[in-house]
Amino acid sequence: MSLINQMSQTSSQVTQTKNQPNTVSTNNTKTSTNSTGNPFLDGLRLPSNSAVPEAKSQQLTQEDFFSLLSQQLSMQDPFKPVDNDQMIAQMASFSTVDGISKLNDQIVNLNSVMTSSQALQASGLVGRKVLLPTDTGYISAESPGLNGVISTSEKIPVINIRIEDEKGQVVRTFTVDGSKGGNTDVKWDGLNDKGEPVAAGNYSIKASGLVNDKSQALAVSTYGHVTSVSLGTAATGAILNLKGGMAFKLSDVLAITEV
Template identity: 50%
Template structure:
């Protein structure tokens, strides 16, 4: 280890020395062992060097020595705490994935107005109304944005309300399978406004995510998985 010049000068603090030596130590050790962090023995060796090479007329005071040791203890404690949190996070993620596996085959409500229609089915969702409305209109659009169906839900109070489309057009013909978007609007305070719509989708499988602690769900008709935390409601299987 490179010696520390301290004689005749004010001794550097442990943190300052640690920062100045870290880059050189990492470069040399990474070539030999691949090690990329300083350990407790490195601190003790550094502290011994500092004490042996300090100015005898200006020795390091007890308060400064204690401060350096406390700084190391704090850094070491934070490092161990991070490791423990990492293990706890992994355990919680595994537990969430195990619980989420029970959702496979069930319908979940997600904050997306576009739903996937099967050949003989429709699309169901939920609309959130900030206030009561007298004439709530539902418009259904296909993947190209073409209006294929519209119907009136009538008067609804404020709150969450289920929206269900049977998959047919205005003439009663069953439309082909694919993605369809539900749009809900009505007069609020004299102005025509659109309201947030969520739709139901079937859970195909469960993923552990990308190591970020998030449990992901693969949904039928969705190109990308969504986070388990985004699920608003769990429906029937």
């Protein structure tokens, strides 16, 4: 006789037994319900208690398991008793499943604690500038310049820089020295080709250079000003909110500047 194979059927029988209404004799019993003496009016009264049963969980618990186990042992065939090894294996399997369920709950709580802790640590970045893997940065009257880093795998003597606004229009062009290779700093003072300050907004730094005698776009990272931190989720972690409306994960930060 297998306990695991019969748990569903026995549980259904137990549930049906629990849901059967109890029959109580009302002979010679006085009720405290107020009566008008008119059977018709008394029949229109609303019941004092709700007839809708409370919703109960359909998931079997460890108490239900041992209750079904006791019932099975009491109803076993004397000529075909339950195999002790099989019963112990079933009990061990149920304990394992129950342990995994509790472990999942603990992991969820641990993720929540780690997310809150990460957000608390990230709050120290508020008011600072961080290097992020994007070529777009925000220009304003308080922060009129835009700095970034150009990453190259080879030495490029001349790197061409284009500054584009949100509409993709070029507002400034200049060159930087990339003869050392690797990471090359690039700084823009926030002025257009006419030497006039540009309007506040998001601007992109586009870099290109000759690689094997062919013009190639180069990877650019820019610094952004952190204004606030959001909790995010366990999958994303803390979210850094930047001036200009952009947002990045804390794990995307490449470098942090001084205050």
